Amino acid sequence: MIALEGLTKRYGEKVAVNNLTFEVRPGIVTGFLGPNGAGKSTTMRMILGLDHPTSGAVRIEGRRYAELRDPLRTIGALLDANANHGGRSAYHHLLCLAQSNGLPERRVREVLDVVGLSAVARKKAKGFSMGMGQRLGIAAALLGDPRILMFDEPVNGLDPEGIHWIRTLMQRLAAEGRTVFVSSHLMSEMALTAEHLVVIGQGRLLADLSMADFIQRNSRAYVRVRTPERERFLDVLRSAGLTAMETGGTLELDGVAAEQVGELAARHGLVLHELSPQQASLEEAFMRLTAESVEYHAHSDTPPAGERAPWGADWKKG
Amino acid sequence: MTTERTQQIPGQAPRTPSYVSPIPIRQANLGHALASEWTKIRSVRSTMWTLGIFLALVVVLGCMVAGLIGADTYLNAPYTMPAFFGLLLGQMCLVSLGVLVVSSEYGTGMIRTTFTASPQRHRVLAAKIIVFFLVAFVTAAVAIAVVGLYTQLTVDAPSNPAWLPTVFKGALYVSLMGVLALAVGSMMRHSAGAITTMLGVVLVPAILPPFLLFNESLVDVAQFVSDYNAISALSLIFEGSPSTGHGGAQTALLAGLTVVACAGAFAAQANRDV
Ligand SMILES: Nc1ncnc2c1ncn2[C@@H]1O[C@H](COP(=O)(O)OP(=O)(O)OP(=O)(O)O)[C@@H](O)[C@H]1O
Numbered sequence: 001m002i003a004l005e006g007l008t009k010r011y012g013e014k015v016a017v018n019n020l021t022f023e024v025r026p027g028i029v030t031g032f033l034g035p036n037g038a039g040k041s042t043t044m045r046m047i048l049g050l051d052h053p054t055s056g057a058v059r060i061e062g063r064r065y066a067e068l069r070d071p072l073r074t075i076g077a078l079l080d081a082n083a084n085h086g087g088r089s090a091y092h093h094l095l096c097l098a099q100s101n102g103l104p105e106r107r108v109r110e111v112l113d114v115v116g117l118s119a120v121a122r123k124k125a126k127g128f129s130m131g132m133g134q135r136l137g138i139a140a141a142l143l144g145d146p147r148i149l150m151f152d153e154p155v156n157g158l159d160p161e162g163i164h165w166i167r168t169l170m171q172r173l174a175a176e177g178r179t180v181f182v183s184s185h186l187m188s189e190m191a192l193t194a195e196h197l198v199v200i201g202q203g204r205l206l207a208d209l210s211m212a213d214f215i216q217r218n219s220r221a222y223v224r225v226r227t228p229e230r231e232r233f234l235d236v237l238r239s240a241g242l243t244a245m246e247t248g249g250t251l252e253l254d255g256v257a258a259e260q261v262g263e264l265a266a267r268h269g270l271v272l273h274e275l276s277p278q279q280a281s282l283e284e285a286f287m288r289l290t291a292e293s294v295e296y297h298a299h300s301d302t303p304p305a306g307e308r309a310p311w312g313a314d315w316k317k318g
Numbered sequence: 319m320t321t322e323r324t325q326q327i328p329g330q331a332p333r334t335p336s337y338v339s340p341i342p343i344r345q346a347n348l349g350h351a352l353a354s355e356w357t358k359i360r361s362v363r364s365t366m367w368t369l370g371i372f373l374a375l376v377v378v379l380g381c382m383v384a385g386l387i388g389a390d391t392y393l394n395a396p397y398t399m400p401a402f403f404g405l406l407l408g409q410m411c412l413v414s415l416g417v418l419v420v421s422s423e424y425g426t427g428m429i430r431t432t433f434t435a436s437p438q439r440h441r442v443l444a445a446k447i448i449v450f451f452l453v454a455f456v457t458a459a460v461a462i463a464v465v466g467l468y469t470q471l472t473v474d475a476p477s478n479p480a481w482l483p484t485v486f487k488g489a490l491y492v493s494l495m496g497v498l499a500l501a502v503g504s505m506m507r508h509s510a511g512a513i514t515t516m517l518g519v520v521l522v523p524a525i526l527p528p529f530l531l532f533n534e535s536l537v538d539v540a541q542f543v544s545d546y547n548a549i550s551a552l553s554l555i556f557e558g559s560p561s562t563g564h565g566g567a568q569t570a571l572l573a574g575l576t577v578v579a580c581a582g583a584f585a586a587q588a589n590r591d592v
C-alpha cells in the first residue's frame with residue numbers, strides 16, 4: 001500500500017507535481033498515466049525518498065521511506081534502466097544490492113533466472129541492449145521479493161515477447177497480493193494490464209478510478225456508415241429523429257444500434273457500402289482527458305481549434 | 319479482457335491478503351552496507367587500474383631509486399625513503415579512486431538504486447569511507463613495505479631510523495588524502511570536477527609559497543603553506559629530522575581537514591535530491 005497526501009514538488013518556478021492525493025492498493029495492478037512531463041517519474045522518485053517533496057507526504061505501509069528497516073523486502077522499483085554502473089557485471093550489480101539488505105546470494109541467481117539474464121550474468125552492464133538493461137532493472141526490483149513493486153515505463157525498449165512477459169509478470173505479482181504501481185503513456189498498454197488507473201497531467205490528479213469505470217465512461221460507441229446515396233440517407237435519418245456526424249467519406253451515428261440503422265435503410269431501399277459498430281479507442285479517451293494538460297505538443301499545421309483551452313486558461317482555473 | 323474483471327468497489331478492502339515472502343527478514347545494518355561497498359569497489363575496472371598504477375609507481379620507482387641514492391643518505395633516512403617519490407605521484411591515483419567511489423554512482427544513476435536499497439544515506443557514506451580507507455591504506459602500506467624490504471636487502475648501507483613506523487605514517491597520509499577526495503566527490507557529485515579540485519589541493523599549496531613572498535605581510539602564511547603542503551608532509555614523513563619533525567603535525571592537519579570535509583559530505587547528502 002502506497003499513500004500520497006497532498007504531494008507537491010516545485011523546481012524553482014515550475015510545479016512538477018501539484019497536490020497529489022491518492023492510494024495504491026495491494027492485489028491489483030494500478031496504472032499511472034500521464035503525457036510527457038506530467039510528473040510521473042518525479043512522483044515515483046518522491047515515493048522512494050530520493051527527491052524530497054516541497055510539501056505533502058508519502059507513506060509506504062504507513063511509514064516514511066527513510067524509516068523502512070528492510071527496504072528491498074518492502075518495495076522494489078525500476079526507475080531508470082540505466083541506474084547501474086556500466087562497468088559492473090549484472091551479477092555484481094545485483095549482489096551488492098542484495099548484500100546491502102542482508103539478502104542471501106541465491107536470490108541474485110534466482111532473479112537473474114526469472115528475467116532471463118543468467119547467461120550474461122558475468123557480462124558488463126554497459127554492453128547490454130536496452131531490453132537487457134530493462135530486464136536487469138526488473139531483476140533488481142524483484143530481488144527482495146517485495147510486497148510493493150513500482151515500475152517506471154517498464155515496456156520501454158522491450159520487444160513484443162518482452163512486453164508480453166512483463167505484462168504477465170505484473171499481473172502475476174498483483175495476483176499474489178502485492179501492490180503493483182506502473183507508469184506509462186500508453187492507455188492501450190494499460191488497458192491490457194491495469195485494473196485501476198491514476199491519471200495525471202501537469203502534475204495534477206485528473207482521474208483515479210477503476211479501468212472498467214474508465215472504459216465505461218470514456219469509450220464512445222457509434223455506428224459507421226458509408227453510402228453512395230448520402231443526401232437521401234441523411235433525409236431518412238432526419239425523419240427518424242437521428243443525426244449523423246460527417247467525417248471524411250463516412251457518417252458516424254451516435255446513440256443508435258447498428259441493427260436499427262440497417263433496418264431503417266432496408267425499409268427505404270437504401271444502398272449501404274458499410275455499416276459497422278465502432279468503439280472510440282481508449283487512447284482517444286485518454287488524449288481527451290489530458291488534452292488541456294499536455295505540455296509538449298508536437299507542432300501540427302492545423303491545431304484543433306476550439307478544442308484546446310485558450311492561453312492562460314490553466315492558471316485562471318488553478 | 320479488463321471488462322470481464324470484477325469491478326473494484328471504492329473503499330472496499332482488497333480482495334487478496336497482502337503478499338508474505340518466504341525469505342527471512344533481516345534488518346539492514348552497517349555490516350551489510352560494508353559487504354555491499356566491498357563488492358562494489360572490487361567489481362569495477364577503475365579500482366584495479368588506479369591501485370595497479372599506484373602500486374607500480376611506488377614499487378617500481380622506489381626500487382629503481384633505491385640504488386641511486388648515496389649510501390650515506392640512509393644513515394639518517396629509513397629504508398622506505400625511496401617510496402617517497404612514487405607516493406608523490408601515486409597519491410593522485412588514490413585521490414582519483416576516492417572521488418570515483420562516490421561520483422561514479424552519481425554519474426551513472428547508480429546512486430538512485432543505492433539509496434532506494436539503503437535509504438539510510440549516512441550508513442552508505444560511512445561504509446564507503448571505511449571500505450575505501452581500508453583498501454587504500456592496505457595497498458599503500460604494502461607498497462611502502464615492499465620498497466623498504468627491497469632497499470634493506472639490496473642496498474649495502476647502514477640505516478639508523480626504524481622504517482616500520484614510516485610504513486604506517488606514509489600509508490595513513492595518502493589514504494587520508496583519498497578519503498578527503500571521496501568527501502569532495504560526494505559533495506561535488508562530478509568526477510572531473512572533484513579530481514581537478516583535489517589536484518589543486520595537492521599541488522597549489524606546494525607551488526604557492528614563492529608567490530606569497532611578494533607581499534611582506536604574507537610571510538607567515540607562506541611559511542605555513544610551505545611547511546604543511548602535501549609534498550612537504552610526505553617528505554617529512556620519510557626524511558624528517560628531530561628539528562623538522564616527522565610529519566605528525568601535517569598528518570593531523572590533513573586528518574582535521576578530512577573530518578571537516580566528511581562532515582560536510584554527510585550534511586550535504588542528507589536532504590539533497592538525487
Ligand atoms: N530535477 C529537475 N529539475 C527541474 N525540473 C525537473 C526536474 N525533474 C523533473 N523536472 C520537470 O518536472 C516535470 C515532470 O517531469 P517528470 O520526469 O516527472 O515527467 P514524466 O511524467 O515522468 O514524463 P515522461 O513521460 O516524459 O517520463 C517536467 O516538466 C520536468 O521538466
Ligand SMILES: [Mg+2]
Pocket residue numbers: 040041042152
Ligand atoms: Mg518519466
